[in-house]
């Protein structure tokens with residue numbers, strides 16, 4: 001450490017002075033035209049990360065800086081750190097771009113003979129550096145986890161923000177408060193990839209200002225976590241944690257099989273998303289995504305509105321037909337609780353359907369006669385541990401095992417507390433079982449697709465009998481690919497034709513699943529309805545990177561109390577499931593629909609009854625209006641690339657919000673709160689032909705007059721571009737943009753439109 005040679009307790013101000021005074025000799029600096037990094041020559045700690053455009057050093061001098069790495073060994077509680085090395089050298093590598101090699105040697109005890117080597121290279125153009133690490137460990141134990149690079153003491157800035165692509169994406173307005181923890185003792189926030197982290201980057205920045213950008217360029221989707229950590233002194237840092245494939249346990253040489261990208265950007269989370277997008281959309285998962293290849297079934301891309309109902313066909317397909325007759329555009333069905341087993345307990349005993357095979361088949365055939373198609377729910381990793389099939393089929397052997405070799409039971413059903421086990425996608429047994437069930441649902445029952453719950457998640461499995469590397473690796477994604485290929489093969493179009501290809505949907509979103517899933521369920525547009533306020537707001541981060549490569553849909557948005565699964569115990573059943581919610585929550589419903597619309601998702605309505613067409617006319621009409629408008633604008637809202645929306649002032653309002661679990665039961669379980677939200681929501685999209693459109697949705701009761709500041713340069717359009725207003729009824733010209741003056745638009749109450757700028 002830099003400070004160890006200064007010695008003694010010193011004031012921070014004095015330390016800062018010493019740091020700078022010694023900096024020239026103690027710090028090795030590397031730079032390109034946009035970024036400079038500084039590594040201390042004693043231990044290789046990263047002490048400077050300077051955005052050269054703003055001259056801002058993202059790191060501040062501090063009494064203690066975390067070392068550049070930590071290595072955790074199998075069966076050893078104490079991690080190894082750079083300070084444990086008796087010798088360290090850092091050398092500048094010849095040539096351009098600037099690069100350095102760091103080598104730690106002279107470890108003793110358990111790590112005798114170990115050498116740790118890191119290489120850092122500046123990018124040729126971007127304000128980022130690229131890092132790799134390697135451990136040469138003769139005779140050492142197996143490596144369990146490698147923390148690298150570790151970055152500490154991120155300099156405090158005003159108005160800090162942290163953007164994390166947690167599935168759709170989320171933004172913290174006060175990340176330092178979150179990282180100080182509930183008790184102020186510090187907190188560690190971790191996001192696993194592939195899974196809840198839908199793409200490999202984080203952005204920590206000042207709004208507006210300079211940001212820290214942490215990413216990985218791993219196209220094989222190895223298991224890893226991205227971490228932000230804080231301490232009680234208010235200092236925060238970040239790291240990525242890698243899980244070496246344990247088949248390398250006995251190997252003498254482990255090398256990180258991808259690069260970690262660490263750097264800066266100037267702007268906001270959209271800028272960070274654009275920086276990531278420039279790399280990500282050139283990778284296989286984007287170019288080979290099902291939407292880009294044009295293999296998503298036509299009925300999915302043509303769906304104007306999803307209906308998400310639960311139960312027997314008369315509660316699901318019949319309302320869908322009624323809704324479609326009203327909308328006069330394709331309505332498709334997202335169908336839960338069709339299966340013979342109880343929800344969250346009896347999986348995977350889906351067959352036969354609860355209303356009986358023949359009745360179910362008749363109902364799906366009748367829906368097809370009305371051109372209504374359905375995805376049915378099948379969880380792609382849970383097996384109920386109290387089911388008969390669990391013991392009959394010996395499923396335990398193929399379940400995911402933790403580090404201790406045991407199953408970690410998951411309990412979702414709060415009424416019965418019945419446990420489920422996560423099945424291992426790395427086992428042929430589970431892949432075969434799931435594909436076989438899906439095949440029967442598609443071929444025997446006539447459903448059009450499968451919603452694979454929990455698909456955009458993965459787990460580390462440590463069962464040595466499964467034949468995959470223990471812990472880290474790529475076996476989950478490889479297993480998923482193999483399983484979906486098998487499933488599609490089994491359900492594929494017949495040689496004689498006539499049958500459409502099966503549609504596969506997954507929960508959440510995630511870049512490695514883009515080539516395998518036709519659509520991704522993105523419920524965070526309605527996050528307040530199912531999650532307590534936690535300091536994070538939903539943002540369309542995944543959509544900003546991958547929108548033209550995936551179909552996103554889904555919304556918890558509902559006008560009623562939840563339904564009740566009649567296979568659950570009768571004693572917990574509510575007196576009146578699907579009772580209408582108080583109208584004071586209607587604005588919440590409208591906002592959820594507005595967000596999904598401006599963020600380019602297919603609209604979804606949950607728990608719909610045909611009676612709502614009259615009983616909740618205004619709310620349903622809003623949904624139908626957005627669906628009709630979206631159907632006219634799929635070049636933007638399905639195929640478009642996300643752009644930062646123009647700035648405008650719109651009033652905000654205190655909204656009455658409801659939170660409700662599907663396990664509401666007899667107690668009702670409705671939580672209420674009030675929170676301020678804008679009354680107008682906006683997104684902006686570039687069509688494949690280069691035209692740009694701004695999508696606006698108002699949830700206000702009164703007309704809204706807006707003045708938009710449009711940046712023609714950022715949008716790549718003429719400062720005098722022709723403007724056309726598109727609404728659910730048609731298009732009308734609005735003249736041209738006028739340089740340096742705001743674009744004025746009036747939105748009628750509860751309405752939406754697109755403002756299209758032609759190139």
Ligand SMILES: [Zn+2]
Pocket residue numbers: 399400401424425426427461462463466468
């Ligand atoms: Zn396994």
